[in-house]
Amino acid sequence: MNESEFLAGYDPRAFQPMAVTADVVALTIRDGRLHVLLVRRGEPPYRGAWALPGGFVRDDDLQEAAARELAEETNLFPHDLDRVHLEQLGTYGKPGRDPRMRVVTVAYLAFAPWLPDPKAGSDADAALWTPLTATRELAFDHAKILDDGLERARSKLEYTPLATSFVGEEFTISELRAVYEVVWGEPLHAGNFHRKVLSVPGFVESTGMTTERGGPRGGPRARLYRKGDAKRLHPALLRPSREDEIRN
Structure with missing residues (x-):
């Protein structure tokens, strides 16, 4: 036919x-x-x-x-x-x-x-x-499509190392945290974030180097990291608001 x-x-x-x-x-x-x-x-x-x-x-x-x-x-x-x-x-x-x-x-x-x-x-x-x-x-x-896109971007940072694309080839954990705070739209506890990042296998790896200067208050020099080889973050870095939802 x-x-x-x-x-x-x-x-x-x-x-x-x-x-x-x-x-x-x-x-x-x-x-x-x-x-x-x-x-x-x-x-x-x-x-x-x-x-x-x-x-x-x-x-x-x-x-x-x-x-x-x-x-x-x-x-x-x-x-x-x-x-x-x-x-x-x-x-x-x-x-x-x-x-x-x-x-x-x-x-x-x-x-x-x-x-x-x-x-x-x-x-x-x-x-x-x-x-x-x-x-x-x-x-x-x-407006609905934008809301969905924003939620998708925020979720991508929870489950993937996409945030490392927004910092330099070598970066501090504080610089990485700033990316998460901007995209998630909420402040993060510095110590908790630092601990969570280092607990995810392959997320970041140490360069063995530190920044040339200490913090703004004369603190110790920060360690420098680079992107690791992980494609997915496990365990995920959940937003504080999402952690509260799961906990409740």
């Missing part, structure tokens, strides 16, 4: 129009604070409203579409994308989420220690890095 016989009796007008988009929750740390990339829409619907970067999927696969949208808004070159942690976050297809037609979006999380200053893409008239503490009201269901 040929293709025309398979399609016999098929009338595309009988089906609701539908499209697929790829949206990106892009997170980075700037000036000691967690930032998200937002764009101001230059076209309807929601013209003038802030939203996550994204767009319709063209003749590329989903992850390629997400990488393309991220590159368009951040001046990233293809080789720069190798430094970005990019993973699929979830699928959002609630009817009415887009007033144009039935639109299903596949959202991605992009998380990197450094991303350049953004530039507005073809369908946006502005783009900026916004601190998570100052996010604006977002178009579509992007």
Whole structure:
């Protein structure tokens, strides 16, 4: 049976129009604070409203579409994308989420220690890095997608050594703790964090060296560490709030 016989009796007008988009929750740390990339829409619907970067999927696969949208808004070159942690976050297809037609979006999380200053893409008239503490009201269901992306990023730090990408090749435990505090959005007890990090096999390894100077109060010089070979953290470094949930 040929293709025309398979399609016999098929009338595309009988089906609701539908499209697929790829949206990106892009997170980075700037000036000691967690930032998200937002764009101001230059076209309807929601013209003038802030939203996550994204767009319709063209003749590329989903992850390629997400990488393309991220590159368009951040001046990233293809080789720069190798430094970005990019993973699929979830699928959002609630009817009415887009007033144009039935639109299903596949959202991605992009998380990197450094991303350049953004530039507005073809369908946006502005783009900026916004601190998570100052996010604006977002178009579509992007507030929900952003919340999910933030939770995913926080969870990644619990179960993977991703935080070591946000410090230098050699770092102190205090510098690593600062990354966790920024992403988790809560202070951590220095001694407890230090103990937990060193108790996870393969998370970090000592360089045998120390910092050139002591602490700000004249304390001893801090030991320097480098990233270990662990791909997953076991036991996990749970957030204090998550530890309380499990305990209760």
